[in-house]
Amino acid sequence: MKTIAYKVFGDTGVLQTIDEQKPSIQPNQVLVKVKAVSINPLDWKIRKGEMKLMSGSKFPKHTGTDFAGVIEDAGASVANFKKGDEVFGMVKNNMKDGALAEYVAVPSTSIWKKPAGISFVQGASIPTAGAAAVTAFQKMGRINPDSRILINGATGGFGMFLLQLLRDTGASVTAVTGTDALAFAKEWGAGSVVDYKKDNVLSQKVVYDIVIDLSAKMRFSNAKRIMKPGALFLNPVPGLSDIITSPVRNLFRSKKHVALLTAPSEENIPMLLNAISKGLTIEVSKTFTFNQAKEAYKYAEKGGYPGKIAIEVN
Incomplete structure (x- = not known):
């Protein structure tokens, strides 16, 4: 072969x-x-x-x-x-x-x-992108219409699944993406969009309960500027030091850095299949x-x- x-x-x-x-x-x-x-x-x-x-x-x-x-x-x-x-x-x-x-x-x-x-x-x-999105969704904890969520780099495979999983929660979701993908972000469920080619989301006067960086370009140290006290920063591409030290450091800081580690499983893939049966698009x-x-x-x-x-x- x-x-x-x-x-x-x-x-x-x-x-x-x-x-x-x-x-x-x-x-x-x-x-x-x-x-x-x-x-x-x-x-x-x-x-x-x-x-x-x-x-x-x-x-x-x-x-x-x-x-x-x-x-x-x-x-x-x-x-x-x-x-x-x-x-x-x-x-x-x-x-x-x-x-x-x-x-x-x-x-x-x-x-x-x-x-x-x-x-x-x-x-x-x-498998990979979908399972990662389910893990991120679950790590966000209880989400309701008052939750304000920022997804940076929102329209790749990971973001495509995550935006659609969040759509039915009623949360206020802001997607940061490029000009050509703004329509996809809106279609997949973003309530508002930021074109990173034109605007810097870190300079806007909006703060979030959850920030997830799918672009691997927004560091936690920067994201803290737009995070509420008690907010979560979800990092899907953590370094080894992040994985080891973040749980301990989180004990002493209000804004939390969460390293996302994921793999397809008997739990997360069925959740995706259920979402697909209800209209999630790929x-x-x-x-x-x-x-x-x-x-x-x-x-x-x-x-x-x-x-x-x-x-x-x-």
Whole structure:
């Protein structure tokens, strides 16, 4: 089978198509014929060597975490899935394995049945970004119409899911995004929008109960200027020091820094599937072919697009 891999850390130029054997499966696994893979920032952070401590430096490495496809075979102990089922999911170890291939073998606990009303590229867009949005939503605690929430960098995949999850809470949600994505922010549920190309949200005289920075550009030290006493700053890309020290420091400060750590699970994916059944939409702004993998990652890494970027495989 064909797969996308790399033999050294680097930019998109290190990606190459290689031939490997179709994976065999264990009793608890399924073999999925991949139809689509979505791109996540984690993919290129691993490829660029920014996560060597976790990924190691053994090559070749594969790329892609989230996928959708059709089950071709199921292990003897798999009870909830069968050949022909349309599913979406993620590879078990994205520091080593990759979904951007013609076939993947994964545990049955790492997949879910794809809703009939969405495409494979939409299904492949759910796991990482969707689970992160559910985690953020839950970390916000009790939200009501008096809650004032700011989402910085609001219209990528994470923000797309989070805005729609917040829509039914009645909270006052402000989305910070670029000019071309303002309409998407409003469509997904933002009550007000800030065009970061024209205005600096930190200079406005509005304070918030919750600030979440999806752009990784607003530091907690800056966000405190627009946070109420007792407010939360949710950080989905925390550094190791943030993870270790924030819980202790929060004991002594009114404005709290919360490190978000997340993974798709038996709890958060069903919540997304329920939301999708009730009308949550998934925007895939651009789709590439398998042979355009390098171009797909180049485009994705530039940012500035609404929703997700995906690659069709089969």
